[in-house]
Amino acid sequence: MPDTVIATFQVRQLTILDPSGDVDLALLPKLSDDRLWEMYRFMVLTRVFDERAVSLQREGRMGTYPPVKGQEATQVGSAFALTKEDWIFPSFREMGVHLTLGFPIPQLLQYWTGDERAQRIPEQFKIFPFCVAVGSQLPQAVGAALAVRYRREPAAVAVFFGDGATSKGDFHEAMNMAGVYRLPIVFICQNNQWAISVPVKGQTASATLAQKAVGYGFEGIQVDGNDVLAVYAAVSGALEKARRGEGPAMVECLTYRMADHTTADDAGRYRSPEEVEYWRSRDPLLRMERYLESRGRWTPEAAGEVRGWATAAIDQAVREMEEIPPPEPAELFEGALAELTPRQKRQRKER
Amino acid sequence: MAQLNMVQAINQALAQEMARDDRVVIIGEDVGRDGGVFRVTEGLQDRFGPERVLDTPLSESGIMGAAIGMAACGLRPVPEIQFMGFTYSAFEQLFAHGARLRSRSRGRFGCPMVVRTPYGGGIKAPELHEESTEALFCQAPGLKVVVPSGPYNAKGLLLASLRDPDPVLFLEPTRLYRMIKEEVPEGEYLVELGRARVARPGREVTVVAWGSMLERVLKAVAGFDAEVIDMLTLNPLDMECVLGSVKKTGRAVIVHEAALTCGVGAEIAATLACDGILFLRGPVKRVAAPDVPVPLAKLIDHYLPSIQQIQAAVEDVLKY
Ligand SMILES: Cc1ncc(C[n+]2csc(CCOP(=O)(O)OP(=O)(O)O)c2C)c(N)n1
């Protein structure tokens, strides 16, 4: 008949660890207690890093900074799913990914003091520099996936972006190409429900962001982004599929930006304290603590030790970062071109 | 008269024009509820409603393209791009369409819109938040490029832009937003587009600047008999004003915070060479940023033209 339904779709949503700390045993990924504890440690490290970065900014020792608070499970869970071979394309709010992968902490802080020398990622990391122009990293990640496949590398590409980024044309172009070429790439959307003052319902009329993937011919799944186990399970599943050549996927991590957009923002102007309070009760660290407590790992003393370790690591990193001498004016010209033009050389000499 | 800063002056111009002309509609990211990240549109959504102050999805190309369609269909949109660095993803819409809709439709459709965007360096913000690539846009023949240098001219230029039949790119110098307060008349007044102004009369050297550099130039020339020209509009360029001044002084220095190569200073210097060479006693000097991407906070002061560099250039041309 001429008027028939020719397509319907479904979107899966995954929660493994619920806010009260209970887990769904059938879905629980195979992770040893030590690995779980490691996840917890990096979530705490990310939280402590973040708190310190905000206070350094307030003290005038750092520039504008975009807090990660509330998104630790999404970031640490994703990072645990990555291997050293995978390429990572961050936006600018993935410090938890960097920290979990062992990125030098002083360098991470240095970037947010406004020092571009920190954008040179150490060779052992396949991580692109932070991307400030929202969504513009997405097509580049697709290019990396083309290169990975061309070179037969045993790897996949993970690209991180926010809910706001899904409104950009670059998101469409990247998702479309990834689908057409069935590329080894995983689109990890940190849906923290806000893009500065615009709530996610101001970005899209779509019920979920995950379902956008359907239109490009691959699967999108929504996970509870405050559940580190669900994020880990979904992202590692998608990455493994991608590495096996079974095409791209999108993972929408539904989380919450607990802090202001940046230290230059005042979220009190546009969202209610009740909403913030509700999400505070769903803090990703809390539920991990409850779960680990039920496994006999978490105790107030053990938590104190983890916090102590994280604080010491950040203290040390802040000291090292502040010992870095300021850049010389000639640094302006670093990397402007492989070989500077005669005019650039002259300008450098004059500085 | 009230003492206003540039944020307040622009806000007042927008409010007055919206009250006067119901075709004026603001569209952009965070412009409504939040009042814009610099608070330039503060209070306008409360006053005029969400139909006239639209918070958009994060879509610069969408904002620009939609504004073009609105303009062609009888509105006077004021798209805001949150920072100049994000006009790049709207470049096609502005450059290939907004700036040539009148020409492409052989006059059937105009594109009366004012694209507002904060621009320029010195605010210690992240990457792409301190761009000054005005020259790119001056290559679009159908686009006017306007750069206020203080609260008074910001209001008058914005009102004139809002009444212009063609698209205007209105570049707001972020560093000056709250730095300068001036007497700004409460009532409406227009500052004509395409006209430069003598910001300070002088006899021995002409110093040309615009936007955020004007403030720095005025400080730099305090001890010189320098005439300072504030361009205010970069396309079209008021070369008559510059030539008139150089005819008197015989010397010219051009200061801009954009990179040197192919900056608007090149166009001004070329026109001086073509039409004013006989007035000149010596070479024209340009003080500009080096040909590198705009750096982050730690290096920005080594990038932007400094008072010392401006003074050195003035002293240099005074040798002739
Ligand atoms: C192309 C572009 N437009 C505007 C901005 C200014 N801006 C920075 S972050 C942001 C919101 C981003 O929202 P989302 O993608 O959800 O990421 P989040 O900030 O929540 O991590 C905006 C509008 C930008 N950086 N890039």
Ligand SMILES: [Mg+2]
């Ligand atoms: Mg967001």
